[in-house]
Amino acid sequence: EGEIQSIFLHYAGGGAAAAHKEDAAAHADRMLVSGFVKFFKETPNVLGREMTVSDLEIMFTKYKTQGEKHLSYVQFALALDMVNATLFEDVTKYENAHGKRARMLKLINEHVFKARWAKPYIKALSERTDVYVARKAAWIQSVIRGFFGRVEYRIRLEIHRTELATQRRLASAIRLQCAARKYFARCVVVTLAKKILVKYIEPASGEPYWSNPRTRRVVWTKPTLFGSSDIDIPTVLPHKGTEYLISCVNCLTNTAQSICYECDDVFCNSCFSALHTKGNRKKHTQNPIPHCVVCHYQMASRVCGTCTAQKRFTFMTCDVCHKNVHADVKRPHKWTWLTMPCVECHEYAARWRCLDCNDLYCTECFSHVHSRGAKVHHEYEKLNYYTHTLHEHFMRDAREEARRKRDDEKLAQLRSSAPAVQHDKALVLQRMYRGMLGRIEGKLYLKQERHKIRNAWKLRQKENLKRRRYVYQLRNMFGYAKMLESDLLEEQVLQRVPIWKRPRARYFIQQNLADEAHFAHLERDVKKTPRAHFRIGTVEQLIEQARYGGVRLPGLISIEEGSREVHTTLDLSSLVKKGDRVRIKHWCFFVNGDGTDLVLGKETVPLARVWRLDNVKDEPMFLMPPSGLMIHLGRIFYYGFLNAQVAQLFIGGRIAFHSSCKDISNVLAKALRKIGNRKAANYLKGRSKKHEKWARRIKYGTGEYIKNAGVKAKENVEEISVEAMQAKKDDAKNNAYLDQEEVGKSKWEEKYDEERCKTYWVHVDTGEVVFEKPAKELDEMTQAEKDVIAAKKRIAQRKAVQGKKTVGGRKKKT
Ligand SMILES: [Zn+2]
Ligand SMILES: [Zn+2]
Ligand SMILES: [Zn+2]
Ligand SMILES: [Zn+2]
Ligand SMILES: [Zn+2]
Ligand SMILES: [Zn+2]
Structure with a gap:
């Protein structure tokens, strides 16, 4: 960047300096078109086919500000980019740079720096680059040194911590070892102490105490040595309830030492020898009573086989010592009782026998069982050294006693039951005798009966001739046949009605039942089946039933003339209901008590009509089948007629x-x-x-x-x-004499002597005693009695007079 800027300055100022020296200062930072073209002319391999001077000038005009003749650095840079884009159209990447920068680097590296004028700029650039690289290298070194320093610090810290932890662990291990050793040492000491010290339970208070048999020291608080643990099995001492000491039955002071199974008693040795010097007793054998081998003062009640084998002497102990010795054995020892054990707990030797329960108890169990209820009053006896042999002897005696008692009872029973047995035997004999007589009689009876049957059969055969006659058969058809002697009951009844009525008659008669078959409460002869059918009622009644029909109702009835109420001997209310038709003699009635006080009850049956004939007493009543249409119509007409005023007038007439x-x-x-x-x-x-x-x-x-x-x-x-009125009359009759007279009270009081079973009379005033009833005095008699006496007197007088007469007559004769 800096180099391009300095190149820009070089060409901006340089172009102007040649023409106008004054303007040079003013336009030092502006590039004219000449400078721009010069820059590319002096740069090798730029101008050519693709890029001409005219192209450069067009670009210059494009990027310069309107109205100005030069480019600013910014505009120059943009123009430069444009030139690059034209020159290296397909270059996108050049030495870690992309796009515009790549193209720019390519221009500078491959074209600008190849120019001769560019040498000072290359030099300046390399110097600047050296300074930059040196600064960066120093920075990288410091970063690396810092990293390694930190790593080393961390490693050192780790090592330090590990050392500290190891030291701490070692200290803990030492402490643990210390504690463990202390603990084991204490355990050993406690085990030793447990072996030596003995813990006793004070029998009276139940408080424990610890004793050291070596030093003979006794403490009432647990030795602190034991800590939370203690001697596992305390030694229990016998107390009043569990102590097993038996004194001699003779002197009652010394402890019993031997037992005699002949006398069934225990003695001290001196008493035994004193009592067994003479006679039969001399032959008695002395059996020593064993003592406990542990405590040496109580009687032994058990012998342990296992301990005997281990210790090489007969290991006989009392109950308390047995428990103490065998409290910590792992496998149960095999031991046996020397004495009879308590039936309740099976832990102590029996000391008492309850005579009512007939059981053996130790002292504690006995007082526990017999502490309340009815058992408080049980009788008991104290036992000696009660061995199995003694118990056997006792049982033998008891058995003998029981047998004797049983025999006595049996004998008494036999004696008391003798009359009953005699009675039974007498009954048997009587039965046999009566049976014998009965059999003889029965044979005769059977013979008689057979004879009767035979005769009847003969008669029947004879009379069959009569039956075969046409007249008889014709009369029989209409129910007028003569009754023959050999007719059966059924024939006697049914042959009195026409032949077409007979099935119906039989149908009704066969429904007849005895009274006891109708009512369960009536007495019934269990040996006989109740009578039925033709066997109910007399022949006349049966004939009547055959004629008029109806089922015979149980019991008998009676009805009075002009009454509507039938009195029955049995309750017919379950058999008869309102609207039924019943028959009395040959009159039929509907059962109906409407409009009257009469009800169908236990003893009465109301009728719809009045009974017009004479009083009826003890006659059977019959239940007729339901009425048919004709009867209904007849009834309607009858009542219609009867209730009509004309009919009533006629009746009145x-x-x-x-x-x-x-x-x-x-x-x-x-x-x-x-x-x-x-x-x-x-x-x-x-x-x-x-x-x-x-x-x-x-x-x-x-x-x-x-x-x-x-x-x-x-x-x-x-x-x-x-x-x-009748009752009044009767009363008057009865009381006729009693009411009339006041009778004086007799002065003789009647008494009964229970010893002599005799009645005697005592006089109220004099106290005289008479054994025959004294005669009544006059004031005690009623008028009737007086009359009777007077009459008797008269008769006696007359008799006397007659007697004299006869005597006189005889005298006359003589
Ligand atoms: Zn004694
Ligand atoms: Zn003896
Ligand atoms: Zn003992
Ligand atoms: Zn044992
Ligand atoms: Zn017990
Ligand atoms: Zn009891």
């Missing part, structure tokens, strides 16, 4: 007629009786009674009577009053 007939007959009868014609009078009296009856019966058909027939209230009032 008939009643009036019969009553007047009655009156006339009565009057006539009276008149005839007066004359003396008693026969005719009686006849007329009978007629009048008949007329009265007819009048009464016709009255039942009147509308008024039908309405009132079922209203009970009126009748009931009357009944009640009649009954009351």
